[in-house]
Amino acid sequence: MNPFQFDIRNLPVDGKQVTGTLPPSFFQLPETDLLKADTPLAYDLNIIRDDDDIIINGSVNVTFSLECGRCLERFQIQLDMSDYSAEQAIEKETTIDLTDLIREDILLALPNFPRCEDGNVDPRDCPAEGRFQVTESSLTQEMPEAQDGVWNALDQLK
Numbered sequence: 821m822n823p824f825q826f827d828i829r830n831l832p833v834d835g836k837q838v839t840g841t842l843p844p845s846f847f848q849l850p851e852t853d854l855l856k857a858d859t860p861l862a863y864d865l866n867i868i869r870d871d872d873d874i875i876i877n878g879s880v881n882v883t884f885s886l887e888c889g890r891c892l893e894r895f896q897i898q899l900d901m902s903d904y905s906a907e908q909a910i911e912k913e914t915t916i917d918l919t920d921l922i923r924e925d926i927l928l929a930l931p932n933f934p935r936c937e938d939g940n941v942d943p944r945d946c947p948a949e950g951r952f953q954v955t956e957s958s959l960t961q962e963m964p965e966a967q968d969g970v971w972n973a974l975d976q977l978k
């Protein structure tokens with residue numbers, strides 16, 4: 821049963837409360853995708869009609885794992901949206917499904933370019949942070965030595 825799908829005509833005037841959890845498959849993320857829902861979605865939402873709109877208010881909570889675009893390691897982000905709100909225009913006085921709206925709102929709260937620093941479950945510095953600067957300076961310093969090493973090795977081969 822889909823808690824976000826209901827007949828508008830049956831919606832009480834003072835709204836209804838939907839509370840529960842939905843499995844990670846709610847997000848319909850591809851198996852191979854870099855983004856994964858690690859926990860069920862916990863939701864506690866009030867759904868009420870306001871003229872020609874359906875208004876949703878409440879909280880949603882779910883933890884995702886993502887791949888850092890810099891170091892390619894996985895990290896987790898817990899989205900704890902305690903003041904989530906959304907609205908959807910009523911087009912027909914019939915069944916309405918808020919699933920896509922809620923799914924997209926949650927996914928849009930995730931960073932476009934995920935980095936370790938965005939993680940809030942097990943915070944850490946990105947191991948690749950500043951690697952380029954380090955590599956450049958250590959390159960110029962270590963080059964002669966490295967070349968010596970190569971030449972020495974070649975000398976020993978003769």
Ligand SMILES: [Zn+2]
Pocket residue numbers: 888889890891892893935936937945946947948
């Ligand atoms: Zn990283």
